[in-house]
Amino acid sequence: MITIAVSSQKGGVGKTTASINLAHSFARSGRKTLLVDADPQGSVGLSLTRQSRVLPGFFDLMADPVFPLERLIVPTRLETFSLVACGQSSDYELGGGSAGVTLHRVREFLRSVAARGFEICIIDTAAGLFGATADILTASSAVMIPQQAEPLGIRSVPKLMSVLTRMKVVNPELNILGLLLTMMQPGLAESREAAQALKDMLPSELLFQTMVPRDDLFIRASARGLPVGAMENGAGAMAVFDRIRMEVEGKLAKDN
Numbered sequence: 001m002i003t004i005a006v007s008s009q010k011g012g013v014g015k016t017t018a019s020i021n022l023a024h025s026f027a028r029s030g031r032k033t034l035l036v037d038a039d040p041q042g043s044v045g046l047s048l049t050r051q052s053r054v055l056p057g058f059f060d061l062m063a064d065p066v067f068p069l070e071r072l073i074v075p076t077r078l079e080t081f082s083l084v085a086c087g088q089s090s091d092y093e094l095g096g097g098s099a100g101v102t103l104h105r106v107r108e109f110l111r112s113v114a115a116r117g118f119e120i121c122i123i124d125t126a127a128g129l130f131g132a133t134a135d136i137l138t139a140s141s142a143v144m145i146p147q148q149a150e151p152l153g154i155r156s157v158p159k160l161m162s163v164l165t166r167m168k169v170v171n172p173e174l175n176i177l178g179l180l181l182t183m184m185q186p187g188l189a190e191s192r193e194a195a196q197a198l199k200d201m202l203p204s205e206l207l208f209q210t211m212v213p214r215d216d217l218f219i220r221a222s223a224r225g226l227p228v229g230a231m232e233n234g235a236g237a238m239a240v241f242d243r244i245r246m247e248v249e250g251k252l253a254k255d256n
């Protein structure tokens, strides 16, 4: 199983949007896909399942490793697509989670998920690369980093790259898929300049060629907890994520 963490030290850059839509694209392509909400704020689209936020989830398992996995995996209307909610447990973030224990539990979780035949596991993480997210990155096969196409965001990129380099020391297997530019506005000079600055700053393999345009459809979809592909008129936005998925597949193939 390939596990892709969607992470960034910054908030509001499009991690959840990328996680939901990339997972949906993999599922539609026929790969058995699990989308895991590992942000304690819980923002992954639970209306995919027509259920509310009362579901048990990832952090319940982190707090209590004997929590049955069957109770966590929620099917959707798309047969190849399942979800794990973030869950309710607040103990974990507040007090628990001494590093070694969590890492072990994340690995056990991924092993059990793989044993159920999932081919792709996409993990939406909270902003920041510490705590549970650091453990998730250590246990993952790959990481994708969404980055807003605006000048202020780009300033934090060198720091991010140094953090990821350190991550590779802990997890030499980690495939850094690269930065995904989000909320791109081709009509805005500042947005184009930010994209260009990033191109100048990074080796080309660390930047996705496909950029996610700013599109109100993503906001409307996220308000409903849906992938854009499930929205009326969502075909264009969905095609963007199909291209991103194909780039991910190319990067993963190169790594093997």
Ligand SMILES: Nc1ncnc2c1ncn2[C@@H]1O[C@H](COP(=O)(O)OP(=O)(O)OP(=O)(O)O)[C@@H](O)[C@H]1O
Residues within 6 Å of the ligand: 010, 011, 012, 013, 014, 015, 016, 017, 018, 039, 043, 125, 126, 127, 182, 183, 184, 212, 213, 214, 215, 216, 217, 218, 219, 220, 222, 223
């Ligand atoms: N391409 C886009 N075009 C327009 N709006 C977008 C786009 N991508 C994301 N958004 C909106 O921007 C907001 C932040 O996006 P999202 O929740 O995906 O970011 P995040 O990195 O997961 O945030 P957090 O750090 O809070 O978890 C949301 O309201 C979302 O609908």
Ligand SMILES: [Mg+2]
Residues within 6 Å of the ligand: 015, 016, 017, 039, 043, 124, 125
């Ligand atoms: Mg989020």
